[in-house]
Amino acid sequence: MSTPLVEAAGPHSGLLASWHAWWAEHTRLRRFLTRTGVILSILWLALVIVAAIFAPLVAPHDPDAQNLLATNAPVSANHLLGTDDLGRDVLSRLIYGARISMEVPFMTVGLALVLALVIGLVAGYRGGRIDYLLMRGADAGLAFPPLVLALAVVAVLGTGVGDVALALALVFAPGFARFIRGQTLAVKEESFVEASQSIGTPPARIVVFRVLPNVMTGLVVQIAIALGAALLAESGLAFLGLGPPPPAADWGSMLREAYDNSLFTHPWSLVPAGATIALTVLAFNTIGDALRDTLSGTAATAKRSRGARRQRGLTVVDRPTQPAVTTGSGAEQVTTPALLEVRDLCIEFDTAAGPVRVVDDVSFDVGAGRIVGLVGESGCGKTVSSLSILRLLPSPPARIVGGSIRFKGQDLLDADFAQLRQVRGRDIAMVFQDPLASLDPVFTIGYQLTEAITLHERVTKKAAAARAVSLLESVHIPDAEQRLGAYPHQLSGGMRQRVMIAMALSCHPSLLIADEPTTALDVTIQAQIVELLHELREQEGLAVLFVTHDLALISELSDEIAVMYAGQVVEHAPTAELFAHPAHPYTAALLAATPGVRAVEGRPSLMAGGVPQGGQFPSGCRFHPRCDFAEERCSTGVVAMEALGPDRQCRCLRQRELALPGVGDALGSPVTLHPVRTL
């Protein structure tokens, strides 16, 4: 906290300036404190607490002064909330009631915290048998219905303020203790704690100075919520007649009095005390929820969604009414249209800071029976592009803001959900990166396979099951029939990905989109999957769009490759040509950085820097800050995709003058071609 204060101290420093700097520095705190709900809650609680402390000064009347001539008086200037059945001023009673109603929750939570911190820190830090015993104790505490435990303790102790607080503290402590223990266990593993241990800091010191501050952060949320719950419980006890002895009254016993004496005659008398309790609990909960959001940092983005237009399971298309005429992509095919034609695709993500363009003007084709690789570093937009074809990106945050995706001539961006559903799984199927996460954990693979079939075809369950077996066999899964009853977690990684592929093939699609399908698998399995895809192309004429960052892998698989960088396609060429004569410096750099596909003179070299994030793309050529060949002109203007041959395009101003090093054949044995300069 002190650092920004000091740094802010410039020539015009003053308290105000440093306050401004500090305020600007603490985005989270600012976001938390400027929420309307939080402001109102803090104001309300402050009002209640101040009124409670200064009750004798604030209360307009003596709370216990009866006036039997003015019982159940309506709201008036003298009695802002009227009087009760004994003619006592309701507002004054509420204000005095706040003393007990607010004191008990704070005492309760304070007591519970002391108990729980001792139990939780010791259990979590010590572990072993002590931990076991303490946690069984906590389990036992949690086994009681909360109010029942409090009632039982109050039955024995009595109903004084301290007794009730102690009883409620016993209710809250076990939950706190569990939470603190969990946090302690997590913090204990952190390196800074291990470091303290290794230099011989005594455990008590580590717990108090290292573990405790970290635990407290998460605990703040629990405390806020517990204050509300304690108020509810305390009022509940008072309502049951187990509150402070009359005439002193807290809010719960005021409500009880109103219920007993005025239910039939003056139902409005039920409102003030009940509403006060509810509002106060609401204030505690609001602060707790906001704290949770702030601490987890998830709050801001959710609000920005355009609620009305979002649809589950379909990316929103937000194009200009006239689909843009293809401009400058140079990717037009004069011949018959390809199976899949992606043209000038633009995708934006709505973020807290406004829309961010993550895919910009992307065009590529996948011809029938062709295997096309879409490659690039992580974050270059290749996965986003591949998911957008079947419009699987969730909206919010994604919006497709331009271009077209034509499949067999039909623009998928014009399709509605029902039309697209027919295409998904039947004409175009997908295989994803992480097969364990991509298969539903609670359904058997037999169910998931047959579902893929019955969603598109009217077949009996039996016929679908038989087909599921033959599908599993076709991807070389042994004991296919037994596997139908298995759950995803029971299969090996390679087996799961075969199941995913089998599922994708269930309706004989003409295009398979595979998004990093082998990344999570080991090398042998990778090779088998690649083999399998080859086989399927030969047998079924399947076209494949293969998304990967692995150039060695794609060199063995694809007919052509589109290289993406920073949301754009920067080079598109037949595989062999791309490897032999990369035209874009980025492609050449990728090749040089790929083990197994080594450029001649260069050892596998690593490119400096990373892919720029969406919204932070540099002007000019997006690669120029990392490019060894960049010139002055590369940093300004827009660099367009230009044709370099009948089936090659490249997005580089110097593509004709540079002769970049490639590799001799796609299998990675180094052959000298046009070495100009090693990257």
Place this chain on the structure above:
Amino acid sequence: MGRLILRRLVSIIPVLLIVTFAVFFLLALVPGDPAVTLAGGLNATPAAIAHVRNQLHLNEPLLVQYWHWLTAALHGNLGTSLSTGQSVSQQIAQRFPVTFGLVVASAIVALVVGIPLGILSGVRPNGTLDAGSRTFSTLGLAIPSFWLGVILVSIFAVHWKIFPPTGYTAITASFTGWLKDITLPAVTLGLLVGATLARQLRAALIDALDTPYVRTAWAKGGTRRSVLLRHGLKNAAMPVITVFGIQIGYLLGGAVIVEQIFSIPGLGSYMLSGITDHDLPIVQGVTLVFVLFQMATSLAVDISYGFLNPKVRVS
């Protein structure tokens, strides 16, 4: 599955021992000499005190006392009421079905309210319906059950006279009578638990619908129904069921309050009478039954969790 149930049963034994000891220990917490208190306080005759002392083995070590108490409890003997002399176990046996009926009816209300609301707002977060449902959930967490109860009474029983304000008809005597009497109490408790349920289900559904396997389900060509209700809901159900198990504890505590508001002769009002009369055997007996009830519910929740989650079931 059998092994899972067995493992759970074994794992609750230490908790059960601590819990029963805690209930027994209430006696030791009574200020002063419990024998005097139990024999009737200041008016107790020395003979009565000696009798109580003997009967409860108060001269023996604490653990021996616990053992006597526990074996008696296992035989269904929870002692006799000090004020009425009736058998506590018998009273509990009579009143348990009343509270059980109230809890079940409230749970049904909670499910009927919470599940559709949770689904609708989880499927379309930040929509209009979601805003309403979230307001409802937020209020449900803040409004005290006793306030909602008395408000419902004042509207539906006093003002509109649709339901009786208080009273109870045994379900065996007249089902419609029971239904009429139980509706307001069950709505009081059920609405508040339903609010929590809706909130949890919404969050769980939003999480589930954001997973790669749901993306797979869309990519397969899943209909909205199959993706949202089959893949989404079955996965979202698991965390929600755990929460619902915890909420049963809230229902039991809430039952004490609601029985008081509506004059329902269940365990809650029995416990309260025990507290006001300083009749400790009643308090102990009812507390024990309540805690066992909740533990049985948690066990049932654990087991049903096993049915839903193949990972737990198979391993």
